[in-house]
Amino acid sequence: MFGQRIFIVTYRNLWLIVLLVTVFLALPFTAFAQEDAHSPAARIQRLIEEGFNQGTINVVDELFAENYIVHPSEGNREAFKESAIALRGMFPDIHAQADQIVSQANWASFHFTLTGTFANAYVTSQGSLPPTNQFTTIDMNVFLRYDDQGKVVEEWDYIDNYGFLTQIGVIESMSIGYTPTYSTSKGDTLAKRADVLTDTADDIALNNKALVQHIFDDIINMHNLSSTEAIFAPDFTYHGVTGSTSLSAWKSLLDGMFNAMPDLQITPEIMIAEGNLVSVRYLLRGTFMNPLVTPDGSTVTPNARYIELPGSMVIRFDESGKVVETHEIFDNLSLLTQLGIFSW
Numbered sequence: 001m002f003g004q005r006i007f008i009v010t011y012r013n014l015w016l017i018v019l020l021v022t023v024f025l026a027l028p029f030t031a032f033a034q035e036d037a038h039s040p041a042a043r044i045q046r047l048i049e050e051g052f053n054q055g056t057i058n059v060v061d062e063l064f065a066e067n068y069i070v071h072p073s074e075g076n077r078e079a080f081k082e083s084a085i086a087l088r089g090m091f092p093d094i095h096a097q098a099d100q101i102v103s104q105a106n107w108a109s110f111h112f113t114l115t116g117t118f119a120n121a122y123v124t125s126q127g128s129l130p131p132t133n134q135f136t137t138i139d140m141n142v143f144l145r146y147d148d149q150g151k152v153v154e155e156w157d158y159i160d161n162y163g164f165l166t167q168i169g170v171i172e173s174m175s176i177g178y179t180p181t182y183s184t185s186k187g188d189t190l191a192k193r194a195d196v197l198t199d200t201a202d203d204i205a206l207n208n209k210a211l212v213q214h215i216f217d218d219i220i221n222m223h224n225l226s227s228t229e230a231i232f233a234p235d236f237t238y239h240g241v242t243g244s245t246s247l248s249a250w251k252s253l254l255d256g257m258f259n260a261m262p263d264l265q266i267t268p269e270i271m272i273a274e275g276n277l278v279s280v281r282y283l284l285r286g287t288f289m290n291p292l293v294t295p296d297g298s299t300v301t302p303n304a305r306y307i308e309l310p311g312s313m314v315i316r317f318d319e320s321g322k323v324v325e326t327h328e329i330f331d332n333l334s335l336l337t338q339l340g341i342f343s344w
Contacts, residue, residue: 055088057081065153072157072310086123091116091136100314100327102272102279104205106146109272109279111314111327114138118168132169139241141312141329143270143281156281158312160241162333162342205273208317212271212278215323221265223258225251233322241332256293260302261286276317284309284330288339303340 047063050056064077075083087094094116101110115137122129143156166173211231219227228251236247245253257264264286272279286307292300311330318324336342 051084055085057084060084063151065147065149065151068151068153068155070155070157089120090118090122090131092119093117100277100279100316102274102277102314104272104274106148107143107270107272108146109141109143109312109314111139111141111329114140129168129170134167134169136164136167138164138167139327139329141279141314141327143272143279143312156312158281158310158329158331160329160332162331162336163241165333205275205278207321208276208278208315209271209273211317211321211323212280212315213268216266216268216282220254225254231323233318233320233324236323237325239325239327241329257286260290260292260300261288261307262290263287276319278315278317279312280315281312282310284311292339300339300341305338305340307335307338309335309338 047059050059051063058081060077060081064080066077068077068080069075070080073079094114099111099113102108115135118132118134118136120131122131138159141158144152145154147153162171165171215231218224219231228247232247234247236250238245238247238250264284267283267285269281269283284307288302288305288307290302292302294300309330311328313326313328315323316325333342
């Protein structure tokens with residue numbers, strides 16, 4: 001019982017690591033590129049150099065709003081600073097690469113890959129984890145909101161906790177036939193439309209957002225996969241929490257989920273568009289009512305549980321205006337647990 005309590009507390013604090021990494025590695029956003037030294041991009045550059053590279057943790061007080069909060073951990077600036085110290089010790093060789101950066105108005109999002117070796121113990125006031133010397137690779141999608149002074153005021157993080165925790169040795173990896181690599185839905189047309197931000201100066205971005213909304217409303221939620229060839233490029237690649245797949249394989253996986261959860265639907269909560277990229281935050285809902293056939297042919301027995309899963313994706317269009325690539329991140333640990341495939 002004592003060990004279980006320590007484990008849970010430690011797991012919760014791992015979200016603070018995620019918080020730290022995502023903000024530290026928010027590279028300059030194009031919407032702020034021409035701003036002065038006090039722009040959000042310049043402030044983030046200072047956070048990376050002073051807070052991360054030099055360890056001047058108090059720079060957070062200057063660059064983050066006093067009411068800063070990160071979701072889903074609901075951490076604040078003080079929690080961030082504590083995690084900064086722990087992270088610098090935990091991953092001494094930490095490195096990250098941000099790509100697919102999208103910015104619009106006071107919003108920004110990006111996909112990045114984090115690598116590092118868990119060489120030293122992770123220590124906070126809530127507990128500690130012993131090092132495993134495991135080289136770790138983590139993918140994440142991040143959404144940031146800035147206030148009028150260019151300070152980070154709110155953040156949303158999307159990470160596959162199953163992959164993260166298995167790599168650093170908190171939980172053991174298991175062999176599972178079902179490898180979820182997507183979060184999509186069918187059912188009635190969305191009752192709640194996405195909060196689509198407008199930018200009249202960029203017709204391409206507007207058109208891409210409209211097409212993404214069409215994919216959610218009329219293809220996925222209406223289960224009309226027959227029209228995907230007209231919208232998705234032949235060489236479309238889907239990147240999910242367990243790997244990458246082609247358009248035909250992705251459609252097959254969708255059919256399996258549609259059958260397993262007949263009421264499955266996805267609600268886009270916000271879209272950010274710039275150039276040929278559209279970044280989306282969403283909420284997936286559905287009830288696991290029918291057997292789920294896995295890619296290896298095995299079957300997962302339904303448990304009639306209602307499933308709710310937040311997630312995110314970055315969608316890239318090619319020069320012809322077709323969807324050519326998608327990166328999707330959600331908490332696979334939560335999904336596997338809700339489906340009854342994994343328990344801990």
